[in-house]
Amino acid sequence: MDLAKTVKRRISELSAIGSDPTGGMTRLLYTDSWKEAQNWVVNELQSFGMVTEFDEVGNLFGRTEGSASKKTIMSGSHIDTVANGGTLDGQYGVIAAMTAMEYLIETHGQPKKALEVISMAEEEGSRFPTVFWGSKNFVGEAVRTDVEGIADSTGAKFVEEMRRQGFDFKEKQTRREDIDAFVEIHIEQGNVLEKEQLQIGVVNNIAGQRRYTVVLKGQANHAGTTPMGYRHDAVYGFAKICSEAIDKAKAVGDPLVLTFGKVEPKPNTVNVVSGEVVFTIDCRHTDAAELIDFTTALEKRIQEISAEEGLTATIDLWMDEAPVPMNEEIVATIEAQAKKGNYNYRVMHSGAGHDSQVIAPHYPTAMIFVPSIDGISHNPAEETKFEDLVEGVKILADTLYELAY
Numbered sequence: 001m002d003l004a005k006t007v008k009r010r011i012s013e014l015s016a017i018g019s020d021p022t023g024g025m026t027r028l029l030y031t032d033s034w035k036e037a038q039n040w041v042v043n044e045l046q047s048f049g050m051v052t053e054f055d056e057v058g059n060l061f062g063r064t065e066g067s068a069s070k071k072t073i074m075s076g077s078h079i080d081t082v083a084n085g086g087t088l089d090g091q092y093g094v095i096a097a098m099t100a101m102e103y104l105i106e107t108h109g110q111p112k113k114a115l116e117v118i119s120m121a122e123e124e125g126s127r128f129p130t131v132f133w134g135s136k137n138f139v140g141e142a143v144r145t146d147v148e149g150i151a152d153s154t155g156a157k158f159v160e161e162m163r164r165q166g167f168d169f170k171e172k173q174t175r176r177e178d179i180d181a182f183v184e185i186h187i188e189q190g191n192v193l194e195k196e197q198l199q200i201g202v203v204n205n206i207a208g209q210r211r212y213t214v215v216l217k218g219q220a221n222h223a224g225t226t227p228m229g230y231r232h233d234a235v236y237g238f239a240k241i242c243s244e245a246i247d248k249a250k251a252v253g254d255p256l257v258l259t260f261g262k263v264e265p266k267p268n269t270v271n272v273v274s275g276e277v278v279f280t281i282d283c284r285h286t287d288a289a290e291l292i293d294f295t296t297a298l299e300k301r302i303q304e305i306s307a308e309e310g311l312t313a314t315i316d317l318w319m320d321e322a323p324v325p326m327n328e329e330i331v332a333t334i335e336a337q338a339k340k341g342n343y344n345y346r347v348m349h350s351g352a353g354h355d356s357q358v359i360a361p362h363y364p365t366a367m368i369f370v371p372s373i374d375g376i377s378h379n380p381a382e383e384t385k386f387e388d389l390v391e392g393v394k395i396l397a398d399t400l401y402e403l404a405y
């Protein structure tokens with residue numbers, strides 16, 4: 001087979017399913033285009049002899065048995081997209097897995113361990129208020145009551161939509177015992193590889209995240225009649241907190257990142273001193289202790305600065321996810337392949353969340369990144385140089401060969 005040609009054909013065919021008239025694509029969980037995409041994957045997997053099977057919730061598996069062992073080497077990613085997303089997030093990992101495995105079977109025959117593709121039902125949380133529905137069901141961690149009452153923005157109910165596509169809850173959340181390794185390949189969705197002119201990222205860690213919503217309360221007052229000394233200005237308090245925290249984050253540097261992404265002053269009017277600012281904090285780090293230390297110190301400074309300015313602060317920590325290290329042996333295997341094949345690579349962490357973080361606590365897991373042009377993702381402009389996409393499939397094939405043959 002012509003590896004590059006096959007990758008090109010598969011990306012173009014799968015991208016046509018759910019494509020938006022304005023560019024990009026929208027393939028939300030349990031919609032008709034989502035089902036059509038999974039069925040397209042079934043056909044592709046069967047075209048080179050894989051045995052396919054859906055689980056109860058709509059995760060799709062394609063398998064070639066091993067000659068010497070029932071153990072399984074698995075690769076894949078998610079088939080769903082964000083609304084008006086790009087053509088690589090998720091589906092590149094599914095296409096790369098099937099193409100690498102097809103190439104290996106054609107070149108080297110039956111593997112010793114089974115090779116299996118997984119096309120996961122959902123990762124993005126872009127239709128219903130739930131994320132990782134696919135991988136959580138795969139590892140036996142999904143909670144039925146988390147989705148039983150939820151609906152999308154049009155009012156369509158999760159459970160009804162799932163059943164409409166012929167799927168249903170798993171009777172029991174079970175975990176497979178045969179998975180020896182899971183390797184997910186994904187676009188970086190950042191600009192590190194591009195800036196460093198590299199083609200491959202060997203991912204050794206998925207960063208932990210803490211997210212907060214903070215309400216700073218002061219006193220709304222007349223902008224003309226309230227002297228500076230008599231103000232309790234929530235915007236000023238926010239500005240001090242934000243500027244000091246970002247200075248500190250810059251001083252700490254990689255891999256810490258800190259973002260004040262949403263800021264809402266009230267009443268948000270030209271001639272009124274702000275009486276309240278609601279803002280969010282998103283902080284990520286690959287080391288659990290460093291993440292906790294940095295954010296705990298920040299919480300303390302928010303209270304101190306608020307007190308100095310005559311404000312009150314209510315701090316709500318609503319997401320607290322620990323970093324997920326990738327399996328050292330598989331990371332070493334990928335890196336060894338990168339060295340052997342003279343790939344242009346570096347070892348790096350992932351700042352974004354991925355299915356691999358759900359799977360890693362259960363099975364030996366690692367990830368490979370390919371560059372994203374300008375770091376753009378979740379956007380129709382999401383793009384990767386075609387030769388980089390092909391390099392990704394090649395190193396994935398080299399890695400799977402090492403693991404399964």
Ligand SMILES: [Zn+2]
Nearest residue numbers: 089090123186
């Ligand atoms: Zn993704």
